[in-house]
Amino acid sequence: MxxxxxxxxxxxxxxxxxxxxxxxxxxxxxxxxxxxxxxxxxxxxxxxxxxxxxxxxxxxxxxxxxxxxxxxxxxxxxxxxxxxxxxxxxxxxxxxxxxxxxxxxxxxxxxxxxxxxxxxxxxxxxxxxxxxxxxxxxxxxxxxxxxxxxxxxxxxxxxxxxxxxxxxxxxxxxxxxxxxxxxxxxxxxxxxxxxxxxxxxxxxxxxxxxxxxxxxxxxxxxxxxxxxxxxxxxxxxxxxxxxxxxxxxxxxQTPPGVGCPNRTKTTPIPMPPDRFQMRVEEIISFNQIVFYVDEWYDYPANLIRFDYAPPTAIPQYTYGLNPMSEIHDYNTGIAYLIDKYTNNCTAKPIYNSTSDSEPTDDPHYVRLRTGAELFGYDKVDYSYEGQRTVRGILCDVWVGSRTDWPPNFETDTTWEMYWAAEGWVDDSGMTGVANQPIQQRIYFIKEETDIIINTYKYNEEPISYADFDISPCYRDEAHTRGQFQMSDDNNGEDTIDFVSNNELIFIEDVRNSIAVAAKVSPIRITDIWIRYTSRVWVAFKLLDTPSIHGDVENPVKEPGLSEAFTNIETVVNAGGLTVKMIKSDKSEITLSAQPETLSTGAIDPNLPEPDKTYSSGMMAGVACGTALVGLIIGGSIGYVILLRR
Missing domain, CATH: 2.50.20.30 (outer membrane lipoprotein receptor (LolB), chain A)
Structure with a gap:
């Protein structure tokens, strides 16, 4: 030139x-x-x-x-x-x-x-x-x-x-x-x-x-x-x-932590998919805290799950230091907090102080934040910066500024989002993911500190309803067990072999079929067990409706335990409960629940019984104001901002 x-x-x-x-x-x-x-x-x-x-x-x-x-x-x-x-x-x-x-x-x-x-x-x-x-x-x-x-x-x-x-x-x-x-x-x-x-x-x-x-x-x-x-x-x-x-x-490129408002937009930032799961590492340098959260997001199902272990005793957090599994059901507006050691459960409304909730026009209700909102796209005007290497991974970087975060402690912050560059693939799931988030970094300009959020084990594979198991939150009288037999027209060994070789897929398909028949959410169908004889035996547990009211504006109305089981029985006896599976040669196998085989009470002796270690019952716990992640970040940031001001 x-x-x-x-x-x-x-x-x-x-x-x-x-x-x-x-x-x-x-x-x-x-x-x-x-x-x-x-x-x-x-x-x-x-x-x-x-x-x-x-x-x-x-x-x-x-x-x-x-x-x-x-x-x-x-x-x-x-x-x-x-x-x-x-x-x-x-x-x-x-x-x-x-x-x-x-x-x-x-x-x-x-x-x-x-x-x-x-x-x-x-x-x-x-x-x-x-x-x-x-x-x-x-x-x-x-x-x-x-x-x-x-x-x-x-x-x-x-x-x-x-x-x-x-x-x-x-x-x-x-x-x-x-x-x-x-x-x-x-x-x-x-x-x-x-x-x-x-x-x-x-x-x-x-x-x-x-x-x-x-x-x-x-x-x-x-x-x-x-x-x-x-x-x-x-x-x-x-x-x-x-x-x-x-x-x-x-x-x-602008140095890390620098946001330039109103710069020209070039490459658009990637949008998160409808379903994804990942492990998040959050590093809060000013409090010298590192903690991990496993996260599941299923937007079509309106379900979110967080698994975490509180790193220290945190004010307002009253659930101890055992590892926790927190499931948010936005169909009902209820959050389930399950102690993974004791299986004790607390159920409460989802409050608008959690990281995944957003108030509706009516402040008494919440809704599930979109994937774009979870990543801060609605509040941060991201612009493409270029490529940098973090954790040894070449990434595309987007940068933006924000002046209204964290809540109640608004301060000037710069947000950076790192997505893996073309050619990098994460093989942590069944299939590789080529475009994945690697890191989010939030800089506090006046306080001169930052928060680093790393993502690991990211994948976009279908999420099983078994990942949202809320059965520990129900007393024995708040569920019903059932079983029935299924077969196809051929009733042959090839069908049995195919189902057994694809059992996880079959379990999810049969869960959805039972839920449709019962006219309930699939989250209420749990503990599915499969046993093979000359036919396919299916055992399941049907949960009752929640005993508390959630905070969504229009909660899904579902039949109670007795009515839902009657719905299943009606569909089974009519031959309408079916599962269709597609083989590798594109041919189909359709299995149907056999009429008059649905029973309750004792499980067939040929079927293994699931573990019956459940909590003492569903507890409508006293609201403590926010989820763990919100408590740690909000409290820590508030403290450091007040201290440095």
Whole structure:
């Protein structure tokens, strides 16, 4: 790519920095009157035969600038095609600009002074305007003129209008150089100057192996202020480091924790599916807490489950430190908290303080948050940042900001979402998942801390209703056992073998068929057992309706225990309870419950009885206000925010 590409695009650097010195005041009023080249400052030279080499299209350099013998500016710049990154340090402050000429956008990052804890920089988004104009050439973000001119001087962007003349050989810091001179004029800043620049001689051994490299530039001239007065220009550029190696993509990205509101949207963020499960690791650094939650989300079934072990005794959490399984049934609005050691169960309404619930228009009721809401898409305006590596996995990264979280402790936060990049596959399930969430990171800007949420064992396979087993929450008199026989028309060994080889699929299919016959939710059909003789024997447990009322606006109304069992009996005797299965050759097997085989009470002696270790009964527990995850995060964040304020 020709070097003039950089010259025409240098307009991006007009809005780089915040005013932090008297010079900023001067440059903020540079001329907006008619600007023109001043021949009294520099008379254009006749071009020599020998001209400076073309500048590469990819480079990284560091330089020290002496500006008018009054201040020193350190500058670093990375350029790769349509992306540029410039970092300037002066007067104890660093300001960085990231320019994207495909999006025609620039991100200005302002850090705290070095003598403070620098923290996370503020970000402002500017649209790039490449049309040369003195109107509004400087804004409140303008910086030292010397830094703004650096790129143009070294790349000799003025050669088309003001050709260079070869002066001769010179030694600069002991480096043999070719010395060139040219006039220069920047209408944007109404600055006319003479520039002498020095390029290492071909064959000189540089540290990087690049040959030749720019070494020094001296610029002398003047800029005209709005008042008509002259601002002297006497800049010396010492280029101390120059490389043309490939530049990592992360150089052109905003640093971690930085959100840039209103930046252009490019790649859309992935949406979570209707069903998925994963293990979540939450790291709350300011409380030095790490805890794990296994999570199941089944949106078509309106069911959510969390398995966790409380890491410490938490205020308001009254269920002890044993591992817990928490099932939220949004069909009824009831949450079931089951102690996995003792099988004790507490049932209570789902409150709007849980991580998966959202208040409806009527604050007395809740609904299940959508997958997009669970991931924060409704509150965070995510923009695609690029690719980074976390946990050794290359990820696509989306970044956004939020000012209304956590609840009751609203503060400025930056949210980052990492999804595995194309080519990465998670094989933790029966089938690999190519597009999966890897990490979510929440930065607290003022508090200068963060929360890291890692996801493991992510898969999108069908979720069994057995994963939402609420049977420990029912007394013995609150359920009925039943069994019946099933067979197909052939009633042969091939059918028995096929069912036994696909028993998990068959169990879910027969659970759904029983639920349809009973006119109840499949979550009320539990403890399904299969035994094979000349037919397929099915044993199951039918649960009663809940004894408490949930907090959903329109709870599903279902028949009670007796009526539901009668419904099953009617369908079985009519030959209507069937299960259809598809074989690998696409042929179908249909098994039907045999009429007059449904029975209650004693289980057939040929069928193994399930474990009967149940809790002492369903307990409508006193509401404690929120789920464990909400308690840990909410309480911890509230504490650290109050402490640091």
């Amino acid at each position: 020709p070097s003039y590409w950089f010259f025409s695009n240098f307009r991006s650097q007009m809005d780089l920095l915040c005013p932090l010195s008297v010079f900023m005041v001067l440059t903020s009023i540079l001329s907006s009157v008619l600007a023109e080249f001043n021949p009294e400052v520099c008379k254009p030279y006749t071009p020599s035969v020998k001209q400076p080499p073309a500048f590469p299209s990819l480079f990284y350099w560091r330089m020290e600038i002496n500006e008018n013998e009054k201040q020193t500016v350190d500058a670093q710049q990375w350029v790769d095609g349509y992306k540029q990154s410039l970092s300037i340090i002066y007067n104890g402050v660093e300001i960085k600009t990231l320019s994207d000429y495909q999006l025609m956008e620039q991100y200005i990052l302002t850090y705290k002074p070095y003598y403070f804890d620098r923290g996370i920089p503020e970000c402002e988004v500017l649209k790039l305007d490449l049309i040369p104009s003195t109107e509004g050439a400087y804004t409140s973000k303008s910086g030292p003129l010397s830094a703004l001119l650096a790129n143009r001087i070294f790349t000799n962007s003025f050669r088309d209008d003001y050709p260079s003349v070869y002066i001769g050989e010179s030694d600069v810091r002991g480096i043999p150089c070719d010395h060139y001179r040219a006039c220069g004029y920047q209408a944007l800043y109404d600055t006319t100057f003479v520039m002498d620049y020095y390029i290492s001689k071909p064959g000189y051994q540089t540290a990087s192996g690049t040959d030749p490299i720019p070494v020094r530039a001296v610029v002398v001239g003047e800029a005209i202020l709005n008042s008509g007065s002259v601002y002297p220009v006497n800049f010396i550029y010492e280029l101390l480091f120059f490389r043309t190696d490939p530049i990592p993509a992360i150089v052109f």
